Amino acid sequence: MSIYQAEQEGLIFPEPPTFSSHAEHRRYLKERLVAACRACALQDFDYGFAGHLTVRDPENPSLYWTNPMAVHFAQVKVSNRICADHQGNVVEGNYALNRAGFVLHAAVHEQHQDVVAMCHAHTVYGTGFAALGKLLIPMSQDVL
Numbered sequence: 001m002s003i004y005q006a007e008q009e010g011l012i013f014p015e016p017p018t019f020s021s022h023a024e025h026r027r028y029l030k031e032r033l034v035a036a037c038r039a040c041a042l043q044d045f046d047y048g049f050a051g052h053l054t055v056r057d058p059e060n061p062s063l064y065w066t067n068p069m070a071v072h073f074a075q076v077k078v079s080n081r082i083c084a085d086h087q088g089n090v091v092e093g094n095y096a097l098n099r100a101g102f103v104l105h106a107a108v109h110e111q112h113q114d115v116v117a118m119c120h121a122h123t124v125y126g127t128g129f130a131a132l133g134k135l136l137i138p139m140s141q142d143v144l
Helices: 022-042 099-111 124-132
Strands: 052-056 063-066 082-085 090-092 117-120
Touching: 022 052, 022 063, 022 117, 052 099, 063 099, 099 117
Parallel strands: none
Antiparallel strands: 052 063, 052 117, 063 082, 082 090
């Protein structure tokens, strides 16, 4: 339940979708993974080729789905995404696994079972800012 849940009777509040099978849920997550990759491409969050997104498998939480190594975010499809385990083995798909992405995401997915999805993007501005070695000051109401 959300703290933003409508308290007034009769109002519509978005609810998470429900699924009749793990396969249906998995397909939904894979489609959202592809959509997130495409959104990253539209926002130019694709400097270089090493950005990666992952989503935990709904049936086997020790597996996660990710975009393939060196495939531009705009070219990711449901048919070319891969599934990997926490040891870095590709268990479904024909593309290589992004090893840097594996190290980062597998560690978080393994230690935090509540994390369903993650994104690590390389942006022109983010890369340039990181090179300055300065702290980023939180500047929104969400971080106060």
